Amino acid sequence: TMILRDGMCPGLDEELVRELRAADIKTVEDLVSSDVEEVAQKCSVSYKALLAVRRVLLAQHTAFPVSGADLYEELLSSTAILSTGNPSLDKLLDSGVYTGEITELSGGPGSGKSQVCFGVAVHISHHLKQRVMYVDTTGGLSASRLLQMLQAESSNVEEQMEALQRIHIFHAFDIFSLLSYLYSLPATIQQVCVSVGGGSVKAVIVDSVSAIISPILGGKQNEGMSLMIQVAGVLRRIAKDFNVAALVTNHVTRGGGGGGGEVQAGLGLSWSHVPRTRILLERTESAGTGHCSVRSATLIKSSRQPCHIKEQFDLQWWSTSKEGSAAKRKLDDSDSR
Template sequence: MNRLHSQIHPLLTEEVVGTLHAKQVFTAADFIKAEAQQLVKTARLNFKEVLALKKFLTKNFAPTPVNGLNYYKSVLSNSAIIPTGINSVDHILNGGLFTGNVYEICGLPNSGKTQFSLSLMKNVVQNMQQQVYFFDTKSDFSAIKAKKLFSGHNQEHLQDYLSKVTVFRTYTRHELINGLYEVKNNLENDLKLRLIIIDSLPAVLFSSHDSSSNNSYLNHLVNLMRYISVEYQIVFLITNLVTTWSDGDFKKQQDHMEKIACGRYWFTVPNTRLKIEKTNKENMFKISVLRSDIVNRKSQDSVNIFLMDTGFVEQCK
């Protein structure tokens, strides 16, 4: 899963890495699995150099066996529940967001998905004193809006909170993947992190209409997210679109149907899917649990929350 880059080994120059990436050889695992003769042609290295690189990558990046009991104890000691900062939402989630899982917040355009993400970010940096990585694929992240979330705090506290937020501007698929590999490398170097937000996935996925390419990319992305979330006990929050489809013609439309974006492959990926939608009351939104394999479903699977300048709250004050 380690991304190939020029700092790994002297033979992996920028030119060689670029050539390998062009041939879909992105990771150490890709290089190890590839045929040596094909790598000689692709990377323009001689056979001896290719074998030396394979040996080096296998030694340094191949998986090592771990005792099952020790691994289980490690997961227990590192796992946590991250409160959303909204008691009613935490209640329907059995306490909050469980580390080691992928969560999705979906909704129609302009339904509050980004604002919910920012509210969660605020709670993590302010009340948990943890860092947050925010992948912004639509240029929706605003430092001015982020500052408003912490209104009422002095300048010292404001600087402390905002310094815990790292924003990645990622407009392409490769930028998102490379950014996640950068996070993974930082985690291997003892970065302390509990929450990664990707806002939003459709913005980078819909850059291509090739379903085969989309599924291949999603497979790579999902494997990387799951590895990071489980290995380092981190919560992923992904924002996704809900689209509305109608049968009929322009004069008469029937059977309005909502669909979750990103295709069938993605549909079962999130461990928990939340939906946010506006209500008829001003500044009031509805949060619902659509599906979950970690939350015990209750009679109440939805709650109303209110949007204030400082983010979402349980009730309007």
């Protein structure tokens, strides 16, 4: 409830505030719900002037109803779908990662979570010409690896450098530095939008969210849980308010106690409600055939597609697809000559 004060709106001066208080009208709610004619007589003020003040306060402080259709139209106009650059993953994600939402990649060590994050960052920065805020919490991000991927996309050094400049990297090794960075992101995103180089921030990647959160969970205090909920809340707000796709990675655990249970995404039940979409990455059984970079991706949570659909993809996709086709084109050209 807003207390009436001098200068709150045109016409509401110190004298009128004093008169209204004497008539037991102390808040915006009091004035809006009162009989204006009666209050004007009590306070010996102009009915027209008081009515004008009431109208302005109503316009400033009332939550006007919005229809579901209007909300849906707003959603359609603001949501963008960003391709990951990999057809198999895009198929599982119903075309790609969606802005305004949190998408999670979960998997064990060596399942390819970071590689996929690198590939998505490179695709968004090079092909979509948009910016990516990349939070590395494990020290696993390598600029040379990003450059190698970009070299597979383009042989133009200037294009490679421009794409690298659109990937903004932050290293966070504890929960407090992660939270501090996330809370400062809105201002950074607004700054980046007006800076040179083109492109607005379209993705925030946190690899890995569990590396920082899982060590603080458990114990007698609930501090760890509270900090985890703060991370979830600020990520959600950034995704929605700035029309950004949030992509996070998580570890896996085995249910059933004995280690032989079903593979589950880590961080427990409270975190499971945070991502809108969840994909489980696993090594495939085809390692013996020489395709050690092949991974399987299973959709384990989605509001758009049936769960448990599975796709196989090659982690080398982002590093070799364009390079291979460029080499083939050169060969074809030389043959034709």
